[in-house]
Amino acid sequence: MTAKTLDGQALADRIKAELAVRVEQLARPGVLSEQGRPPGLGTVLVGDDGPSARYVAGKHQDCADVGMASVHRGMPMGTTQDELEAVIAEMNADDRVDAFILQYPVPAGLDFEAAMLVMSPAKDADGLHPVNLGKLVMGEEAPLPCTPNGILALLAEHGVELAGRHLVIVGRGLTIGRPLALLAALKREGANAAVTVVHTGVQDLGSFTRTADVIVAAAGAPGVITADMVRPGSAVVAAGVTMAGRKVVSDVADEVAEVAGWLSPRIGGVGPMTRAMLLVNTVEAAARSVGIAGPTSDG
Known part of the structure; x- marks a missing residue:
C-alpha cells in the first residue's frame, strides 16, 4: 500500500483564488471605506529569528497574491513588554488592519500570553486569543485557529x-x-x-x-x-x-x-493550509467589521 497524498498546496491555491474574488468585492468604494480599500493583514515580529522572518514574509506574499494589503511592524531584540504592547495597541487602532498576528515565539523575557490579551479579539487573525478560544469551547462563532x-x-x-x-x-x-x-x-x-x-x-x-x-x-x-x-x-x-x-x-x-x-x-x-486560513480569517474580520456575514456577493 502507498498512501494517497493529502495535498494542502492544491487546496490552499483554490482557497486563495476564491478569496481573491471576495477581496476585490470588499475593496470597492463604499464597502470597507468610502474611498475603497482592500482587507489588510498585520504582522508583528520581535527579534531576528530566521524561520519566523521567512514565515512572516510568506504571509505578506500571500496577501499580495490575493490583492490584500499588509502592514508589518518589526521590532528589535531588546524590545520591552511595554513597547510590544504599545505596538499591538497601535495595530488595534489601525484602520488599514482588519486582523493581525503576533508571531510566535517571542524572545525570552517577553510574555506572549500577556501581549495577546492586549489584542482586540475582533482582530485576531490566528484565532488564538483567549476570548476566541473560549468561544470555541462554547461552540460560538469566532475566528478559528x-x-x-x-x-x-x-x-x-x-x-x-x-x-x-x-x-x-x-x-x-x-x-x-x-x-x-x-x-x-x-x-x-x-x-x-x-x-x-x-x-x-x-x-x-x-x-x-x-x-x-x-x-x-x-x-x-x-x-x-x-x-x-x-x-x-x-x-x-x-x-x-x-x-x-x-x-x-x-x-x-x-x-x-x-x-x-x-x-x-x-x-x-x-x-499552506495554515497560511490560507490566516487569509480567510482576515477577510472574514473585514467583512464582519462592516456587518457583512458570509461570502461577499456581487450585488
Whole structure:
C-alpha cells in the first residue's frame, strides 16, 4: 500500500483564488471605506529569528497574491513588554488592519500570553486569543485557529470522514493540539469525531494510535509516528515539524507512507493550509467589521 497524498498546496491555491474574488468585492468604494480599500493583514515580529522572518514574509506574499494589503511592524531584540504592547495597541487602532498576528515565539523575557490579551479579539487573525478560544469551547462563532481549521478542511477535501470516527492527536500545544481537539469534537460538518489527545510523555503511544481512523501528529518530535504505530489504511496528518539545520523534519517517519491510506506531505501539506486560513480569517474580520456575514456577493 502507498498512501494517497493529502495535498494542502492544491487546496490552499483554490482557497486563495476564491478569496481573491471576495477581496476585490470588499475593496470597492463604499464597502470597507468610502474611498475603497482592500482587507489588510498585520504582522508583528520581535527579534531576528530566521524561520519566523521567512514565515512572516510568506504571509505578506500571500496577501499580495490575493490583492490584500499588509502592514508589518518589526521590532528589535531588546524590545520591552511595554513597547510590544504599545505596538499591538497601535495595530488595534489601525484602520488599514482588519486582523493581525503576533508571531510566535517571542524572545525570552517577553510574555506572549500577556501581549495577546492586549489584542482586540475582533482582530485576531490566528484565532488564538483567549476570548476566541473560549468561544470555541462554547461552540460560538469566532475566528478559528488556523492550523486546526486547515487540517479539518484538508481532510474534508479528500473525503476523509471524521464524524463518529476516532481521531488521535499526538501533541497538546496551544496552536494545534488543544484547539484541534475542541474543533474536531464539535457537532458540525467536517467534525463530530471521537477525540483522544496524547503526548510524547505517554507510555506506548502506539497502543493509542493503532486504534485511530485518523492520526494528527503535532508534537514537534521528529519521526515520533512510525509505521508500526499506524493502522493500515488510516489517514495520517503530519502537522508537527522541526528544523535540522536547513532541513524540515516531520513528526511522521517516511515509512508510514507504506501503511497509511492517506498522508500529508512534509512540505505542501499542513503549512499552506495554515497560511490560507490566516487569509480567510482576515477577510472574514473585514467583512464582519462592516456587518457583512458570509461570502461577499456581487450585488
